[in-house]
Amino acid sequence: MHSFFLTTSMVCLASASASKQPQEILNTHQPPSFIESSIFGRRLDASSVRTPETLPPRYRADDFDGDGILQGINTFAHLDFVECMKPESSGSFDIGIVGHPFDLGVSYRPGAxxxxxxxxxxxxxxxxRGGWDMDHNLNPYQNWAKIVDCGDIANTPFDKLVAVHELEKGMQAINDRKPSNTSASDAVRLITIGGDHTISQSSFTFGEPLAYNVLALPILRALHSTWGRVAVLHFDSHLDTWDPKQLGGGLTKYSEVNHGTMLHIAHEEGLLSNNSNMHLGSRCTLFDEHYDLDNDLRCGFSYIRARELDKLGVDKVVKKIVERVGDEYVYLSVDIDVLDPAFAPATGTIEPGGWTTRELLQIINGLSDAGLKIIGSDVVEFTPIYDNAAETTGIALAQIVYEIIQWMVHVPVKSPKA
Structure with missing residues (x-):
């Protein structure tokens, strides 16, 4: 024990003696600042940095293999942006992508x-540039049609009546443009992205009103002057031919106009084919045992329920549609809720038990192969706030639009006036 304390005392004395000696400086370099120690402390040779530029709302063809496809202001599929409503845009495109940012007609979850x-x-x-697809033998963007993004049609978020006036006026202006390739088609064709399904509704018809002071579909109404009555192929889990007294209560003229009544109203205005319209993928509940379906039949619709696909298969579904439509002009309306929530969770009024993305794409492709004369389309009810981190719904919707573009390119059409 005595030996231990003696040794400890000697160490302490030695340390005290050493502390009086000047310390040896091992490193004369001062500690670097944060900037010096970071990546910003290394300056690049200015000649190696590309000249600053404003990225346009599309990718640059010569930058496709670099970073151009990931940057810039978004247009659909990096298409050229054209102000399609302006008269000077006439002759500059054949197929236009048009946005309708409107959701004043929803009955459940807003945000479309x-x-x-x-x-x-x-x-x-x-x-x-990367538009070739393993399931199609052409690149629709590099074929006969000039395809552009027309941007969105501005509309007020505060007043449904004013908004549908604005949407109709915008659609009519675009529809009046002349196509770029008149040898293939004598009218432009539009794919509208919603927005809720009410985007088809337009302004009040003044003068001699019908029973509901009826509103027309701005898209179908704009098309009517060119194509006349059209057969509507309506991919949707819901009927959307509800009498406004059933959905909306018929309490006010505003309540009558919503995303579930627009096809009823379109029929009342005489925009639809008398007996060639179809609902596809239907699986909704009804308000009444008989009235809703009786009224749907009166509006000229038949339907293929979602569960029937398991029995019929894709080929028979396509065959039934082709037999129903015949040689009529077709307007395609796709509510994203036709897909099962597993494939499209981001929608306003969700219904389990729907079709897969692959099944829907196969059916649309089958209609294209059959040569049905598509004159316009919409894809609606996408509510991004309910999408997941993988953007499942948004990517599925984009693929559906691509399939519709393929159809329009594959089947050029001439108007009945030609």
Whole structure:
């Protein structure tokens, strides 16, 4: 024990003696600042940095293999942006992508006004240069049709009546443009991205009103002057031919106009074929045992329920549609809720038990192969706030639009006036 304390005392004395000696400085370099120790402390040779530039709302063809497809302001699939409503745009495009940021007609979850922006986000992996697809033998962006993004039609978020006036006026202006390739088609064709399904509704008809002071579909109404009555192929889990007294209560003229009554109203205005319209993928509940389906039949619709696909298969579904439509002009309306929530969770009024994305794409492709004369389309009810981190719904919607573009390119059409 005595030995231990002696040794400890000697060490302490030695340390005290050493502390009086000047310390040896081992490193004369001062500690670097944060900037010096970071990546910003290394300056690049200015000649190795590319000249600053403003990225346009599309990818640059010579930058496709670099970073151009991931940057810039989004248009759908990096298409050229054209102000299609302006008269000077006449002759500059054949097929236009048009956004309708509107959701004043929803009955459940709002937010579809952000759908056009979400769809463009979902399509940013696509491009005209990379438009070839293993299931199609052409690149639709590099074929006969000039395809552009027309941007969105501005409309007020505060007043449904004013908004539908604005949407109708915008659609009519674009529809009046002349196509770029008149040898293939004598009218432009539009794919509208919603927005809720009410985007088809337009302004009040003044003068001699019908029973509900009827509103027309702005898209179908704009098309009517060119194509006349059309057969509507309506991919949707819901009927959307509800009498406004059933959905909306018929309490006010505003309540009558919503995303579930627009096809009823379109029939009342005489925009639809008398007996060639179809609902596809239907699986909704009804308000009444008989009235809803009786009224749907009166509006000229038949239907193929979602569960029937398991028995019929894709080929028979396509065959039944082709037999129903015949040689009529076709307007395609796709509510994203036709897909099962597993494939499209981001929608306003969700219904389990729907079709897969692959099944829907196969059916649309089958209609294209059959040569049905498509004159316009919409894809609606995408509510991005309910999408997941993988952007499942937005990417599926973009692929559906791509399939519709393929159909329009594959089947050029002439108007009945030609």
């Amino acid at each position: 006004r952000f759908g056009p922006n979400g769809a463009r986000q979902g399509a940013r992996r696509m491009s005209p």
